[in-house]
Amino acid sequence: MMATTIYVPCDTTARSLGADAVAARLTRAAERLGVDIQLKRNGSRGLFWLEPLVEVETATGRVAYGPVAPTDVDALVDAGLFEGRQEHDLALGDIEAHPYLARQQRLTFSRIGLTDPLSLEDYTARQGFAGLKQALALTPQGIVDEVKTSGLRGRGGAAFPTGIKWQTVHDTPAAQKYIVCNADEGDSGTFADRLVMECDPFMLIEGMTIAGLAVGATQGYIYLRSEYPLAQAMLDEAIVRAEAAGYLGDNILDSGHAFHLEVRLGAGAYICGEETSLLESLEGKRGLVRAKPPLPAIEGLFGQPTVVNNVLSLAAVPLFSTRAARPTPTTAWASPAAPWRCSWPATSPVAGWSSWPSAPPCAS
Amino acid sequence: MSHPTPQPADTALAAQLQAVIDQHAARPGAMLPLLHAIQAQHGYIPDAAVPMIAEALRHTRAEVHGIISFYHHFRTHPPGRHVIQVCRAEACQAVGARALEAHVKSALGVDYHETTADREFTLEPVYCLGNCACGPSLRVDDEIHGRMDAAGFDRLTAQLSATVVEVK
């Protein structure tokens, strides 16, 4: 008989509510009953009031239970959780039919909650690295053009067109250029960057690599706030795995192109979310704001041309960098007429989720 | 307090610090990775590290001091066995972080940036742990705890105090 797959989320919030203890108790219960289970730690689907949200794979799809406290596990198992039975009060059925999920169109978050964040197999089975492969077939200008046409705008607050920023870096000659990911996410209530980094880190890696190919940068840094220890661990491990599989390094997928990536930790200074103080900090100085001009795109990290983009901007790149991969434009990504769709700062009560192309709660 | 001539412990500390410095000094923008590595090893940035970092990265001591003091994350005094950070940012305040903070301070008998007399816990403020949907949030070392209240905090500290002291 095949092992039953059980999903227990592993992001910060699920863990902050006891997901690790839930996972341990499920394993013990399975041993006690002699049931063969495969425990999979997925990302969070973002229904935090239902975390820890346990899901069981059945012949007819996944069955969800939540919120599951460690002390609920034995009763749930007695009520048939391993078989996907739904008699227990915490049974929720197919979570994708939940109104909160059913009315969303998830693009950047399409994999989040479904996959093991550190599984390259899961990632590639759901379009992972398809954007990178398509980008490798284009010229650098071709990639910049695609990002421009897609209309992708920066998710870090100012909604600046990403393709235009990249064009400046592309056009500025230099021996060394950089891609810097702004993962300082300092504002209370905005944790969408955290979810991407913890729940789908390969997507950010892929986006940054494509950015490197587009502008001719061979080194990337993710400037991550020190308040996110789990995101750091996930990113570090994902980078190691991506390197081992040839998605990062001196010769990406045998293309002859190089891209190296490193996580650098901030140190509890809110101002370092501002891009020029972030660059000062990366250079090892106090995070004091620089005068502009020069733009970071012309004189950025160590005085070299540098793309500074938010996590969500870079994570969206694999979806938007090639026409083949791009979803048909909805109202959201491109339109300056939809300024509320910036992710920072989030004003929605379910913070961090205000940016998705579904009825935005803050739109007037 | 006067400082006597260096003791063997100081020599050992200097050797440890030098090893970390040598490991990181050549990296581009080495300062923050280096300070993080020292704090990871010692729990704080010992005074003795300052001239050594200054020398390795070609800064003045004053510059190194200036950088350490700019970033709230870096400590200049040894912390207790566990560092407890209470989130004071808006989303957590909206769901009771102030009451939790008051309880934590009185339960531990310390204010922020202080360590309990038994050197078990150091208390620090933090501004958002990205766990805003399920606050009040609290970080103990590298673990984050959600929906924390007074009773939950008391259970947590009881568990932490009960664990065997690791001898370093």
Ligand SMILES: Cc1cc2nc3c(=O)[nH]c(=O)nc-3n(C[C@H](O)[C@H](O)[C@H](O)COP(=O)(O)O)c2cc1C
């Ligand atoms: C005080 C201040 C704090 C900021 N904090 C952040 C932040 O936490 N994350 C972020 O991506 N951008 C932040 N920004 C915006 C950045 O300066 C920059 O515009 C952004 O990272 C560019 O990325 P994008 O083009 O992808 O949006 C902040 C700006 C200011 C002035």
Ligand code: FES
């Ligand atoms: S405001 Fe406390 S975790 Fe974000």
